[in-house]
Amino acid sequence: MKKVLYIDCCIRRENSRTKKLADRFLHNLEQKGDYEITHLCLMDENLGCLTEGFFQQRQELLEKNELDHPRFRYAWQFQQADRIVIAAPFWDLAFPALLKVYLENVSVDGITFGCAESGLYGTCKSEKMVFLTTRGGNYKNSPLEMGSRYLEALCEFFGIDEYIEIAADGLDEGKECPEEILQRSMDAIDVVTENF
Numbered sequence: 001m002k003k004v005l006y007i008d009c010c011i012r013r014e015n016s017r018t019k020k021l022a023d024r025f026l027h028n029l030e031q032k033g034d035y036e037i038t039h040l041c042l043m044d045e046n047l048g049c050l051t052e053g054f055f056q057q058r059q060e061l062l063e064k065n066e067l068d069h070p071r072f073r074y075a076w077q078f079q080q081a082d083r084i085v086i087a088a089p090f091w092d093l094a095f096p097a098l099l100k101v102y103l104e105n106v107s108v109d110g111i112t113f114g115c116a117e118s119g120l121y122g123t124c125k126s127e128k129m130v131f132l133t134t135r136g137g138n139y140k141n142s143p144l145e146m147g148s149r150y151l152e153a154l155c156e157f158f159g160i161d162e163y164i165e166i167a168a169d170g171l172d173e174g175k176e177c178p179e180e181i182l183q184r185s186m187d188a189i190d191v192v193t194e195n196f
C-alpha cells in the first residue's frame with residue numbers, strides 16, 4: 001500500500017473546479033485499490049504563520065532538537081508520505097496564502113530537509129508530487145506563473161524526484177467551454193494515475 005497525502009487547498013470546496021480534478025484523481029487511485037489516502041483539508045486546520053511566539057517556539061525547539069513536538073506533525077506527515085497530491089486554485093499569480101502557510105509549517109530542518117557542509121538536501125520519502133490546479137487565464141509557460149514553478153522548486157528542495165503539474169488553463173477567459181478545458185485535464189489525470 002502506498003501512503004498518499006492529499007493536501008486539499010480548494011478553498012471554495014464543493015464549488016471549486018480544482019476540487020473536481022482532485023476528486024477524479026483520488027477516485028482513480030481508489031479504484032486501483034493499492035493506496036492508503038489521507039485527506040488533509042487545510043481549510044479545517046488551524047494553521048499558524050511564523051510570527052512572534054509561534055516563530056520563537058520553533059527556533060527554541062530546533063535548537064534543542066525537539067523534533068517530536070506536536071507542532072511538527074505536518075512536517076513528519078509530509079516526510080513520511082509515499083506520494084503527495086496537492087490541489088489548489090491559481091490565485092494572484094500563484095496559489096492561496098493558506099497553502100504557503102502550510103508549506104512553512106512543513107519546511108523543517110531535520111525533518112523534510114537536512115543541512116550538510118556541502119549544502120541542503122531533501123529527506124522526504126515521496127518519489128512523486130502532483131499539483132492539480134485551475135486558472136482563470138492562460139498561464140501555460142508564462143513567467144508570470146509563480147505557483148507551480150515554486151512547488152516544482154520545493155520538490156527538488158525536499159528531495160522528491162518527480163514533479164507533475166496538471167493545470168486547466170483559461171477557464172474564465174470565455175474563449176473555450178470550461179467543461180472542455182476541464183475534460184482535457186481529466187484525461188491527463190487518467191494517464192498519470194495509471195502509473196502513480
Ligand SMILES: Cc1cc2nc3c(=O)[nH]c(=O)nc-3n(C[C@H](O)[C@H](O)[C@H](O)COP(=O)(O)O)c2cc1C
Pocket residue numbers: 010011012015016017018019088089090091092093094134135136137138171172
Ligand atoms: C482571490 C482570487 C484570485 C485569483 N487570481 C487569479 C489570477 O491571478 N489570474 C487568473 O488567471 N485567475 C485568477 N483567479 C481565477 C481563478 O484562478 C479561477 O477561477 C480558478 O478556476 C478558481 O479555482 P476554483 O474553482 O478551484 O476555486 C483568481 C480567483 C480568485 C478567487
